[in-house]
Amino acid sequence: MNLKKIGNIKFVDGGVCAAKGFKANGIQCGLAHKPLTSTEENSAAANNALPSAKKKNDLALIVADNECTAAAVYTTNKVKGAPIIVTKEHIADGKAKAVIVNSVNANTCNPDGIEKANKMCELAAAELGFAPEDIIVASTGVIGQVLPIEPIANGMKELAEGLTYDGNSRALEAIMTTDTQPKEIAVEFEMDGKMCTMGGMLKGSGMIHPNMATTLTFITTDAAISAEMLQRALSDCVKVTLNMASVDGDTSTNDMVCVMASGTAGNKEVVTEDGDYESFANALYNIMLNLARMMARDGEGATKLIECVVNGAASARTAQIVAKSVICSSLLKSMIFGEDANAGRIYCALGYADADFDISKVDVDMASAGGTIALGRKGCVVDFSEETAKSVLAEDEIQILINLGEGNAAAVAWGCDLTYDYVKINGDYRS
């Protein structure tokens, strides 16, 4: 998919290892319940199946050479994965040096969850020579199955010894579950005359309806910034990026976004909202914007990215509520999958948005690389060419453009189409 570039940044390779001084690794420690039989393997290969948790990396480390300032935002689900609770404690001091993360098992709704999450930190700390409290821990996978600690304990030495400054892809593979595409990005930007680098990776495909945070996202940078400013930039960015994306309306129990900033780029530490802070926040925005779009595009079963752009709103909040209402509509998502320009469904979905605006002022257009088409004016569906609509909808990135005709505020939200494969993937997720 096309990357969006905002402001003065340059895209570079390397993901979470792009910034100086960050090593990563991922291994298959064997958290899957059972190995695939050869019949299952053949069948998976024949069906061009999703990367199976049973055959891919399932445990990752990201480690900074230097102590970092750290910030995070977490899911608002009242059911919180045990790693969320442990991570909150560990970065309460605004410091961290490493991330340990596993897939396959979410370590959530288990009686011994906290104990196991602490144990993961201890095991990593012992290999790395850190205190466990310097470590961020995260888990993703099936909820409500006790996490077997043996495979993690057995694999930790290999995992730590294999850390390299270009290990981002191995780590990224280890956090994927139903993701069909790896999702990472990195940018260079300047602050205080110094070249800084920031990179991130994200997992997430289903159970995605971020609220405060989303999914698992890890971001590293060599820029110097205080923990307080780092948290502010992250919290602000989440609102207009990950929190504006939804795959299925289900807010996960294990969502978290963590950023670690090592300061090795040599810039003067950012401690207030000055021009350098703006540069930093813009770099973070580019990272999170593109990760959010990648996540929506790779939503479970998705074939198309839906981008809803709302303009002309009286307030940003109204624009956000309307944009999110549209991308969350099951009817709209099905219609985009079917490439059917049913304008009434767009009006229906914005009409039940929980915000105040005058429906008789609302214009609706649809756009893509295949063209642009007016679907509605002032609350009424207009005549349009089905042929043009077809060519717009044939693309795999579809924009729904809404103008509320009331003010100057705007918002963008990202979703994906609802397909047979979403149902298939989630009809039997555990096995």
Added chain:
Amino acid sequence: MNLKKIGNIKFVDGGVCAAKGFKANGIQCGLAHKPLTSTEENSAAANNALPSAKKKNDLALIVADNECTAAAVYTTNKVKGAPIIVTKEHIADGKAKAVIVNSVNANTCNPDGIEKANKMCELAAAELGFAPEDIIVASTGVIGQVLPIEPIANGMKELAEGLTYDGNSRALEAIMTTDTQPKEIAVEFEMDGKMCTMGGMLKGSGMIHPNMATTLTFITTDAAISAEMLQRALSDCVKVTLNMASVDGDTSTNDMVCVMASGTAGNKEVVTEDGDYESFANALYNIMLNLARMMARDGEGATKLIECVVNGAASARTAQIVAKSVICSSLLKSMIFGEDANAGRIYCALGYADADFDISKVDVDMASAGGTIALGRKGCVVDFSEETAKSVLAEDEIQILINLGEGNAAAVAWGCDLTYDYVKINGDYRS
């Protein structure tokens, strides 16, 4: 499906014609855009297709012999079908004598919608000898296509002349869109020593997430009750029946529930909340409860009814929010379709409910005609027999039982599984 019976009522046949003095009829007036080709007909027959709007009744009348008190509740979508606006005016005086309703075209988001809705009332009034203001008008179908009035004008005479005291099935067929099952019910109950009868019909399969009202539902009764008490009973009943059901989270633009009470049963008119009011409200509850369950069971593409029962809540509001959060979860709906007992997804869905409760007190069970199984205790998933879970999930009415362990309030919500067919039906709804 099994009917639920609450209190002292008796189920009878006849739907909206069960009550004395109500005639109904439905015809195919030809609102479909184009007739099916013979190839299409054969193909539809070969695929055992849904009743096609192109081959079935599309215009209905329900007419009372006597003037009725009337009450209604409507969708809260800001986009409102033109018939909603006209009906609101017509029953502002608490009186009505007939319902005219069409399917195929929702008469919504059209520049001439109000004019056409008024015209429908005038055409019906001319045949029936009423004032147009005594007529309730409703439309359902595609949004944003101008309603052709000619077929309605041409068919009205035949429609009115064919009215009979047992025409409920013909009328019901005319309001169905993607419904695969007709949904009607009637009950007898006693008030003031007089036998009263009440019956209703409902259409609704997709775009269903009621808020204040839902879908199209028409209820008739020969009981005598003031317009004020009728509205109160209806508004109260909607909250715990139709508003607790959801198919896809999409609140329609044309939802309405109307009740007409003719008073010919001879009971003393109900004018306060006395024992007779309780009997009346209980009959209405039985009608709407069962219609809501039928609607959820026949949700677009659905193979299973999901009933979520929440007990032990500190307040009814909390119980309602939790129950509805669970039945709306796409992940849970897919998992029920796949017959997978993924207890973590139930905890996830109740955990993001927008209500206050302590997750560490929450127990979760699942039940059906195939048995009952404990899935979680005090916030943690417990070990359970996959074999029992399989036998519970093999049934087509699944109960999810949640106990919040905090109080005595309860609520029930109804939904359905999310299936390939939902996506198929909505991928190309207009053609």
